[in-house]
Amino acid sequence: GQQLNQSPQSMFIQEGEDVSMNCTSSSIFNTWLWYKQEPGEGPVLLIALYKAGELTSNGRLTAQFGITRKDSFLNISASIPSDVGIYFCAGQRHLYNQGGKLIFGQGTELSVKP
Amino acid sequence: GAVVSQHPSWVICKSGTSVKIECRSLDFQATTMFWYRQFPKKSLMLMATSNEGSKATYEQGVEKDKFLINHASLTLSTLTVTSAHPEDSSFYICSASTQGNEKLFFGSGTQLSVL
Numbered sequence: 001g002q003q004l005n006q007s008p009q010s011m012f013i014q015e016g017e018d019v020s021m022n023c024t025s026s027s028i029f030n031t032w033l034w035y036k037q038e039p040g041e042g043p044v045l046l047i048a049l050y051k052a053g054e055l056t057s058n059g060r061l062t063a064q065f066g067i068t069r070k071d072s073f074l075n076i077s078a079s080i081p082s083d084v085g086i087y088f089c090a091g092q093r094h095l096y097n098q099g100g101k102l103i104f105g106q107g108t109e110l111s112v113k114p
Numbered sequence: 115g116a117v118v119s120q121h122p123s124w125v126i127c128k129s130g131t132s133v134k135i136e137c138r139s140l141d142f143q144a145t146t147m148f149w150y151r152q153f154p155k156k157s158l159m160l161m162a163t164s165n166e167g168s169k170a171t172y173e174q175g176v177e178k179d180k181f182l183i184n185h186a187s188l189t190l191s192t193l194t195v196t197s198a199h200p201e202d203s204s205f206y207i208c209s210a211s212t213q214g215n216e217k218l219f220f221g222s223g224t225q226l227s228v229l
Contacts, residue, residue: 042207045218103160109155
């Protein structure tokens with residue numbers, strides 16, 4: 001199935017450092033979402049973006065919906081050990097009778113060294 | 115926030131048996147539910163979209179006779195892996211969307227291991 005291009009694939013950083021990851025697509029999405037997944041759990045929504053150019057923050061997290069509607073980035077400032085996990089971007093198209101299905105990026109595995 | 119309950123959280127079965135996974139929306143009516151499959155440290159791959167009272171729409175490459183989906187009510191969808199084989203071992207996750215598809219919530223996933 002279709003996937004988004006998410007990078008980097010993994011990151012190993014020191015506690016306190018800032019983190020940036022992004023997703024690109026060849027096609028347009030109506031909504032961009034960022035999720036965090038921990039082992040053995042389903043994804044948990046971090047930030048949802050609904051308009052091109054939108055910049056939204058949630059605590060130390062900031063995400064932007066690209067102007068072209070084909071990309072998005074997520075920044076985490078001043079990382080802490082509990083930020084460890086796999087972060088996924090997801091693009092959503094609101095299609096009739098398909099309830100806005102999500103297409104996921106490949107994920108960015110974040111490791112934070114105390 | 116809305117809660118989606120997925121059961122069981124893990125299951126081990128013998129090759130050739132069938133396994134049923136349930137996905138329930140606990141405090142909202144889910145007109146649409148989605149089923150995903152995930153391999154270790156890999157992305158979530160959409161398997162199928164199910165709308166209450168109608169046949170599921172399967173993604174390309176997903177065998178509809180292998181992965182039976184039933185969405186009989188607005189709060190319950192089930193995925194049955196028929197005649198399971200070791201290569202079906204994976205993490206299966208459901209999600210449910212609210213009326214108008216404004217929000218999407220994920221279950222906690224089911225780890226299937228086929229021996």
